[in-house]
Amino acid sequence: GFGPRRRATMSAYDEVEIEDMEWSEELGAYTYPCPCGDLFQITLADLRLGEEIARCPSCSLFLTVVYNEEDFADAKEPPQKPPAAPQPVAVA
Numbered sequence: 001g002f003g004p005r006r007r008a009t010m011s012a013y014d015e016v017e018i019e020d021m022e023w024s025e026e027l028g029a030y031t032y033p034c035p036c037g038d039l040f041q042i043t044l045a046d047l048r049l050g051e052e053i054a055r056c057p058s059c060s061l062f063l064t065v066v067y068n069e070e071d072f073a074d075a076k077e078p079p080q081k082p083p084a085a086p087q088p089v090a091v092a
Helices: 044-048
Strands: 014-017 022-024 029-033 039-043 053-055 062-066
Touching: 029 053, 039 044, 039 062
Parallel strands: 014 062
Antiparallel strands: 022 029, 029 039, 039 053, 053 062
């Protein structure tokens, strides 16, 4: 079996620390080499949302990315949407 670090997620090809991934200005995403020759990718927006899956656009493999969400809560550019302040729900 696998070591204790592996969670029973779908069946990620690997688990990679965000520090081991490479930032690509061109893609606006963190990348990691995929065995198929392309790159796994995960965007800053994904990371801010708590997403932890980096996908390869050329094949069906994906990675589980290990990172601290708080590191990306106020990353370089402002989030696309305003902070989720509790809003009273208007009932029509």
